[in-house]
Amino acid sequence: xxxxxxxxxxxxxxLFRPGTFVLGLVVGLLLCSLVARHVSSRSYHEGFTRFYLxxxxxxxxxxxxxxxxxxxxxxxxxxxxxxxxGGNSIFNGVGQxxxxxxxxxxxxxxxxxxxxxxxxxxxxxxTDGGAxxxxxxxxxxxxxxxxxxxSPFGAIAPYGTEPYRYLFWEALSRGELEAFPARDxxxxxxxxxFMSWGERFNAGARESLxxxxxxxxxxxxxxFNYLFTIQNPMTPHLPEAMAPRSQIPDTETDFxxxxxxxxxxxxxxxxxxxxxxxxxxxxxAEGPGHAWVLSPKxxxxxxxxxxxxxxxxxxxxTLIMLSRNSPLYLDQLSxxxxxxxxxxxxxAIGLWQKAGYQAxxxxxxxxxxxFGDRTHLTxxxxxxxxxxxxxxxxxLAEKRGYTAHTSPSP
Amino acid sequence: xxxxxxxxxxxxxxxxxxxxHAGSLALGIILAVLLHYVLYRIxxxxxxxxxxxx
Numbered sequence: 001x002x003x004x005x006x007x008x009x010x011x012x013x014x015l016f017r018p019g020t021f022v023l024g025l026v027v028g029l030l031l032c033s034l035v036a037r038h039v040s041s042r043s044y045h046e047g048f049t050r051f052y053l054x055x056x057x058x059x060x061x062x063x064x065x066x067x068x069x070x071x072x073x074x075x076x077x078x079x080x081x082x083x084x085x086g087g088n089s090i091f092n093g094v095g096q097x098x099x100x101x102x103x104x105x106x107x108x109x110x111x112x113x114x115x116x117x118x119x120x121x122x123x124x125x126x127t128d129g130g131a132x133x134x135x136x137x138x139x140x141x142x143x144x145x146x147x148x149x150x151s152p153f154g155a156i157a158p159y160g161t162e163p164y165r166y167l168f169w170e171a172l173s174r175g176e177l178e179a180f181p182a183r184d185x186x187x188x189x190x191x192x193x194f195m196s197w198g199e200r201f202n203a204g205a206r207e208s209l210x211x212x213x214x215x216x217x218x219x220x221x222x223x224f225n226y227l228f229t230i231q232n233p234m235t236p237h238l239p240e241a242m243a244p245r246s247q248i249p250d251t252e253t254d255f256x257x258x259x260x261x262x263x264x265x266x267x268x269x270x271x272x273x274x275x276x277x278x279x280x281x282x283x284x285a286e287g288p289g290h291a292w293v294l295s296p297k298x299x300x301x302x303x304x305x306x307x308x309x310x311x312x313x314x315x316x317x318t319l320i321m322l323s324r325n326s327p328l329y330l331d332q333l334s335x336x337x338x339x340x341x342x343x344x345x346x347x348a349i350g351l352w353q354k355a356g357y358q359a360x361x362x363x364x365x366x367x368x369x370x371f372g373d374r375t376h377l378t379x380x381x382x383x384x385x386x387x388x389x390x391x392x393x394x395x396l397a398e399k400r401g402y403t404a405h406t407s408p409s410p
Numbered sequence: 411x412x413x414x415x416x417x418x419x420x421x422x423x424x425x426x427x428x429x430x431h432a433g434s435l436a437l438g439i440i441l442a443v444l445l446h447y448v449l450y451r452i453x454x455x456x457x458x459x460x461x462x463x464x
Contacts, residue, residue, distance in 0.1 A: 015418060017434040024438015031439070032446040057459040089461070122461040163459040206453050215450040230451075232458050 036214035043074035054248035086130025091120035102382030109390035152348030173207035255372030280344035324363025326371035
């Protein structure tokens with residue numbers, strides 16, 4: 001083969017056809033997207049109980065909206081009432097090993113007429129995780145109850161919190177959330193105040209691309225079933241680091257195996273008491289007759305937060321449980337502080353109920369041994385919680401007409 | 411590459427064309443899968459979330 005004379009067009013390789021190559025790129029991306037949609041339409045989490053450490057953002061595993069919807073679709077029959085559990089580590093069942101998780105007891109208490117799924121995450125708000133999935137499934141599973149926990153006057157953001165906010169953006173960008181002007185305005189304010197134009201562009205581009213290409217869905221499925229490729233602190237060493245996440249077991253610690261003195265170490269008691277007092281200390285002032293009065297500003301702000309947390313038509317099927325602290329700490333409060341703490345729970349429940357939600361508290365009357373630490377429950381505490389929630393869920397299902405085989409409103 | 415080009419030049423034009431299309435299509439699909447994976451990876455936070463109970 002001789003050199004080409006100067007000025008002549010470059011010689012084309014007989015092996016490469018640019019048009020066909022571009023077609024291959026498009027076909028490849030399309031195939032990936034189709035496979036992702038197919039695999040995440042049904043659950044690949046066999047015997048799903050909860051998102052434990054090995055399959056959670058702590059391990060660089062971010063469950064997708066479709067993956068979570070697939071879990072519900074595979075488990076919940078049309079004749080069952082769907083009960084989605086959201087909230088934080090308490091409702092996730094931290095300190096309760098697999099087989100003794102409170103939501104398993106809740107399922108057993110409620111029986112075959114209900115399907116309970118635990119989508120609570122560590123450090124999540126009541127508007128995170130399960131809340132997004134519940135809203136996205138409102139029409140597909142209209143016989144539905146959403147249960148989540150929070151603390152009185154704790155943070156509520158209608159768009160959730162990090163690192164779980166991605167689920168909200170995912171649902172929002174796919175048009176899976178209801179139009180709800182109050183929340184839409186809060187989201188718009190959040191974007192304007194807390195995100196630079198560059199961050200808004202990146203987030204928008206990422207969500208738009210994922211909406212079409214579904215890369216999170218596909219590679220989560222690969223990582224869960226075949227090969228996990230993300231370095232993470234939960235499985236730092238090879239070969240476990242690359243093992244499919246389905247092979248990483250739920251190794252949640254059992255509070256019952258940790259000695260009481262270790263769970264309630266004296267050196268952390270002062271810090272824990274500060275947190276317990278903080279539940280009410282900042283927002284209350286003593287009024288006439290030693291009655292504790294909630295600051296009008298806090299009441300107004302919280303009322304607004306509660307109003308924006310869920311769309312109006314979904315409020316009535318939402319059960320908010322306010323988590324009490326361990327009596328080990330509550331018993332150390334002075335009578336006046338105790339009275340203020342009780343008032344905070346009454347007021348917070350009242351504000352949730354006034355906005356149209358179902359709300360109650362749990363933990364009053366629980367034993368010291370029902371708590372694994374200040375706030376998380378042991379398996380025994382979890383059983384008590386399950387009984388309380390089961391009664392409330394049954395009553396709410398009846399009130400909503402879910403038990404009669406009519407066409408319920410979401 | 412030159413050796414391969416020369417070898418292919420010895421094949422019939424129809425076979426040459428078919429091979430070129432098949433190879434280009436396969437290359438496109440492989441790069442698409444890689445691109446798909448890269449999009450997934452760059453969307454992940456560089457540091458994992460660390461949960462602290464309080």
